Amino acid sequence: MADEPEDVPELDVPVGMFEDIEDLKAQVAHLKSLVERLAGPGEEGPGEAPADEDESAGGEAAADEDSEEEEWQYPPFILLLDPPEYDDELRALIEWVEGVLVPGYLAEPSADARWCHLWFEHPVAVARLHACWLAWQELTDPVSCGYTGPSVWHRDHLDPCLRELRAPNGPFTGCTKGEHQINHRLPGAVPSAWRQSDG
Structure with missing residues (x-):
């Protein structure tokens, strides 16, 4: 034929390669739709449509599962929770503090190193210990942080x-061995910076 160039090489492409290319196209289409969803509400351009309706629906289901996983994997800060979520999180925190922190890290309380056995009634203590616990959950997993995570947790989270x-001037200032005081640390009623008003 006159229209074809003379020096076109013959390509011997394995049949499996076509399947691989189709798989890659499907993955690219899925990633593209995911990026568009994450970037914000956008409309598809004229003439653009998902490569495959079923694949698109499957991608949405996978995205929903991913968002549920992320929500479970990253619990919110305890002061942002309302009951019953707050109560559940506090119960789990108490188990960690009493099971790990108190026996492993706390020596006998003194005037220079105070502790209150009712620490969970001190909001400042709850907030600080919860933050420390969240860091502990992340930094004691070698998969996510390597083997230096526990050292980082001690230095950057537990010690401070x-x-x-x-x-001596911390939240347990008024608490002694036989006495628990909490009112000395509570301010008067102020608008909450943590919660939005329902008004």
Whole structure:
């Protein structure tokens, strides 16, 4: 034929390669739709449509599962929770503090290193210990943080947390061995910076 160039090489393409290319196209289409969803509400351009309706629906289901996983995997800060979620999170925090922190890290309380056995009634203590616990969950998993995670947790989270909580002017200032005081640390009623008003 006169229209074809003379030096076109013959290509011997394995049949499986076509399947691989189709798989890659499907993956690219899925990733493209995912990026568009994450980037915000956008409309498809004229003439653009999902490569495959079923694949698109499957991608949405997978995205929903991913968002549920992320929600479960990253719990919100305890002060942002309302009951019953707050109560559940506090129960789990108490188990960790009493099961790991108290026996492993707290020595006998003193004037220079205070502790209150009713620490969960001190909002400042709850907030600091919850933050320390969240960091502990992340930094004791070698898969996500390697083998230096526990060292980082001690240095950057546990030590500063205990230093602040057990300081002579910390939240347990009025608490002694036989006595628990909490009112000395609570301010008067102020508008909450943590919750939105329902008005």
